[in-house]
Amino acid sequence: MNWTLEVVIVPVSDLDRAKEFYADRLGFVVDHDTVIGDEARIVQLTPPGSGCSVVIGKGVVPQMPPGSIKGLQLVVPDLHKARAELLDRGVEVSEIQVIGENPRPVPDPLDNVGFVFFDDPDGNAWAVQQISSRP
Template identity: 45%
Template sequence: MDYKIELIPLAVQDVDRSVEFYGNGLGWSVDHDRTVTPELRFVQVTPPGSACSICFGLGLEMMPQGSSQYIQVVVADADAALAELRDRGIDCQGVDDQPWGRFVYFEDPDGNRWALQQLVIPG
């Protein structure tokens, strides 16, 4: 049986700010942004090339208020990822070289942390 992760929830304080950060800041696809009622809004965003999306909104009750996630994704080139983030004005650290991968880290406005990992094949 295959298990495919399709959706990871994030807790955010300001939905519009998060749509701006992920959609315009990072340039990720905003797949859905639906306000069902004033108390219920669902936003789904997908990174380029990913089969898994993230979601946030109002009234979803998927994550405790004030909580944060740590999400790690794989990229082909950590240096290129760092350059793209910096070109988009995203605050991020330089490349962190480790024996098990090369990493670039950043946070969204609500403290959800992201690690972009370039896999390293031992030589």
């Protein structure tokens, strides 16, 4: 049986600001923006190529303090290119960091161990890891 993670709820304080950040700055696709009533709205966004979406909302998502999610992680095949794209889109992103030692020989020394980090406007913390091939 396959078990797939398909939605992660990210708590935010300002839904429109968060939607702009994830869609316009990170380039996530807006799958839907659904108003359920006067006090309820759900926005689902998906990173390009991902099988897992992010849901932000108000009124119907579990109540968590905005900014309380830490350690969300995206994976890209080229960390230099991803970092440059984030910077071009106005995202404050860390320098490339190498964390740990590569578990196997790879042609690119950043594979598996190269990371950059950024926060959304509420302080939810994201990592981006380079993995260009998998065994």
